[in-house]
Amino acid sequence: MCGIIGYIGKNNAAPILIEGLKRLEYRGYDSAGISVIDKNGNVKTIKKIGKIENLEKSINGQMVIGGLCGIAHTRWATHGIVNELNAHPHFDCQKNIFLVHNGIIENYSDLKEKLIKEGHKFISQTDTEVVAHLIEKFFEGNLENAVAKALKNIKGAYGLAVISKKDPNKIVIAKKSSPLLVGLGENEFIIASDASAILAYTKQIIHLNDGEIAVIGNDKINFTNLDQEIISKKSEIFNEDFNNADKGKYQHFMLKEIFEQPKTLRNSVIGRLIKKEGWAKLGGLEIIENKLREIDRLIIVGCGSAYLAGLVGEYMLEEYVGLPTEVEFASEFRYRKPIFGENTALLCISQSGETADTLAAVEEAKRKGILTLGIVNSVGSSIARKTDAGVYNHVGPEIGVASTKAFTSQLEILVLLTLFLGRQRQMSLVMGQRIIKELERLPIWVEKILRQAPKIKKLAKKYYKSKDFFFLGRKYNYPIAMEGALKLKEISYIHAEGYGAGEMKHGPIAMIDKNFITFGIAPIDSVYEKMLSNLEEIKARNGKILVIATEGDKKIQKITKDVISIPKTLEMLTPILSVVPLQLFAYYCAVFNKHDVDKPRNLAKSVTVE
Ligand code: M6R
Numbered sequence: 001m002c003g004i005i006g007y008i009g010k011n012n013a014a015p016i017l018i019e020g021l022k023r024l025e026y027r028g029y030d031s032a033g034i035s036v037i038d039k040n041g042n043v044k045t046i047k048k049i050g051k052i053e054n055l056e057k058s059i060n061g062q063m064v065i066g067g068l069c070g071i072a073h074t075r076w077a078t079h080g081i082v083n084e085l086n087a088h089p090h091f092d093c094q095k096n097i098f099l100v101h102n103g104i105i106e107n108y109s110d111l112k113e114k115l116i117k118e119g120h121k122f123i124s125q126t127d128t129e130v131v132a133h134l135i136e137k138f139f140e141g142n143l144e145n146a147v148a149k150a151l152k153n154i155k156g157a158y159g160l161a162v163i164s165k166k167d168p169n170k171i172v173i174a175k176k177s178s179p180l181l182v183g184l185g186e187n188e189f190i191i192a193s194d195a196s197a198i199l200a201y202t203k204q205i206i207h208l209n210d211g212e213i214a215v216i217g218n219d220k221i222n223f224t225n226l227d228q229e230i231i232s233k234k235s236e237i238f239n240e241d242f243n244n245a246d247k248g249k250y251q252h253f254m255l256k257e258i259f260e261q262p263k264t265l266r267n268s269v270i271g272r273l274i275k276k277e278g279w280a281k282l283g284g285l286e287i288i289e290n291k292l293r294e295i296d297r298l299i300i301v302g303c304g305s306a307y308l309a310g311l312v313g314e315y316m317l318e319e320y321v322g323l324p325t326e327v328e329f330a331s332e333f334r335y336r337k338p339i340f341g342e343n344t345a346l347l348c349i350s351q352s353g354e355t356a357d358t359l360a361a362v363e364e365a366k367r368k369g370i371l372t373l374g375i376v377n378s379v380g381s382s383i384a385r386k387t388d389a390g391v392y393n394h395v396g397p398e399i400g401v402a403s404t405k406a407f408t409s410q411l412e413i414l415v416l417l418t419l420f421l422g423r424q425r426q427m428s429l430v431m432g433q434r435i436i437k438e439l440e441r442l443p444i445w446v447e448k449i450l451r452q453a454p455k456i457k458k459l460a461k462k463y464y465k466s467k468d469f470f471f472l473g474r475k476y477n478y479p480i481a482m483e484g485a486l487k488l489k490e491i492s493y494i495h496a497e498g499y500g501a502g503e504m505k506h507g508p509i510a511m512i513d514k515n516f517i518t519f520g521i522a523p524i525d526s527v528y529e530k531m532l533s534n535l536e537e538i539k540a541r542n543g544k545i546l547v548i549a550t551e552g553d554k555k556i557q558k559i560t561k562d563v564i565s566i567p568k569t570l571e572m573l574t575p576i577l578s579v580v581p582l583q584l585f586a587y588y589c590a591v592f593n594k595h596d597v598d599k600p601r602n603l604a605k606s607v608t609v610e
Pocket of ligand 1: 305351353354358401606607
């Protein structure tokens with residue numbers, strides 16, 4: 001979390017930094033700050049609580065100090081409340097050193113205690129401030145030397161950008177477990193936590209690796225390790241297009257992204273479906289095709305919606321590939337002692353490719369020598385670069401904090417993976433072709449569902465004041481029940497729980513009364529009758545019910561009139577349809593509750609700290 005941007009070159013730094021911050025705002029948006037330094041070493045720092053626009057407004061007119069070098073930050077609070085003192089950039093006692101940081105300094109309290117005893121004065125509650133004081137302690141006229149020494153004392157994760165009045169005309173940056181890259185322009189450099197912030201200036205970038213430091217001057221850049229030994233690095237051309245990052249005719253990015261799904265579902269499979277062979281062509285996996293044949297156990301890891309997509313994948317891979325699969329929160333996996341066999345593989349799912357826990361799970365698996373695979377949306381992200389092989393989603397940047405188009409694409413890629421592995425093993429040609437035929441229809445079915453948006457809006461109007469929701473599903477739609485609950489919680493702040501409907505009798509049904517709403521997902525599939533019985537049991541206890549059902553289903557009408565229909569498809573594909581009304585329902589509830597849909601409270605799009 002938190003976004004870092006830095007600039008040194010021939011232009012006024014402040015406007016470039018503000019533009020970059022706007023692109024990084026999805027990483028955190030509780031406060032933001034900027035420091036700009038001019039050639040003579042005068043530094044101007046401004047920090048503001050709230051969104052970047054607050055900072056931008058207060059900068060207008062104030063930042064014209066001709067500063068061609070600066071750093072800026074958008075914060076997601078970890079240590080210390082949201083206020084201006086805790087906002088970055090942080091500085092040392094003498095206000096000589098200014099820095100922005102993404103990550104967590106784990107040994108900050110020990111360091112702080114020691115530095116206070118040595119006479120340093122702290123003004124914030126953050127972990128980051130210790131880094132400024134440590135650099136101050138080691139500073140002897142050269143900024144990079146002091147940074148390298150300071151970093152040797154630090155435990156934790158950091159993406160860091162530092163400037164100093166006493167050693168101006170340079171930015172020193174460093175990385176460990178938190179993404180950081182440098183864009184190379186013409187006589188200018190721009191530093192950022194991710195490429196989306198800098199592509200307007202340059203497509204030529206260099207990613208820093210863990211344990212690397214870069215010293216960036218007006219016209220040159222040097223890389224070293226923490227021992228300050230010179231290392232050489234090559235730049236790469238980043239070809240992703242982030243231009244569609246505007247809301248268009250939609251009120252919110254989330255709504256735009258929900259409505260984009262027919263297109264993104266097409267984009268995720270384009271060129272990947274080989275109808276004749278009932279097979280999926282996944283270029284990223286072809287190089288390890290033979291290795292994949294040998295896999296006898298798959299562990300899927302992810303966080304939030306990505307984890308829930310993995311749960312759907314488990315049903316697919318076990319049913320159609322016969323591959324023993326287990327799914328785990330990345331945050332749990334990294335601290336367990338998982339038992340790996342020789343042919344175990346790890347598959348991580350991540351939209352951003354930067355989620356700290358998922359990245360750590362990859363690192364843990366690599367340490368143990370097992371094959372690592374990824375389903376990642378963000379091209380060139382840390383997870384995409386770390387995994388041995390993988391598949392990109394190709395759905396373009398997802399800006400709304402609530403995952404929508406990335407989630408349905410993750411499900412679709414899991415279907416492709418099922419085809420890929422299934423056809424290597426037990427899946428027949430006919431079955432492969434059948435899945436492909438149904439997959440190709442999904443965008444049309446989603447368009448049809450989206451046409452029900454006005455009806456879903458009406459249902460949201462009826463229920464948005466409710467305090468409690470159950471989302472119930474079974475088998476393939478059990479994870480979708482949890483996804484529906486997650487969506488409602490994160491943007492509407494309404495208490496919601498997702499359950500396997502069969503679990504209700506084992507406790508949760510005690511909650512049901514006339515005020516507790518149940519949202520059932522009951523397409524006509526192999527568990528349809530069971531699902532109906534579970535909903536009847538809720539109705540018998542006066543619970544209010546809404547249902548997602550297959551078009552033309554008459555039986556469901558006897559349970560409730562609040563029905564949203566989805567077209568009939570293969571059972572394994574129903575989650576890609578059933579989740580769409582749940583996204584819309586959560587969206588409209590949030591709008592009626594007057595919440596900031598794209599930037600819900602306490603959240604950030606990319607969770608780059610543990
Ligand atoms: O970028 P990732 O896919 O790794 O993110 C994982 C979760 O943080 C993410 O899915 C989160 O749960 C969403 N806000 C859910 O809508």
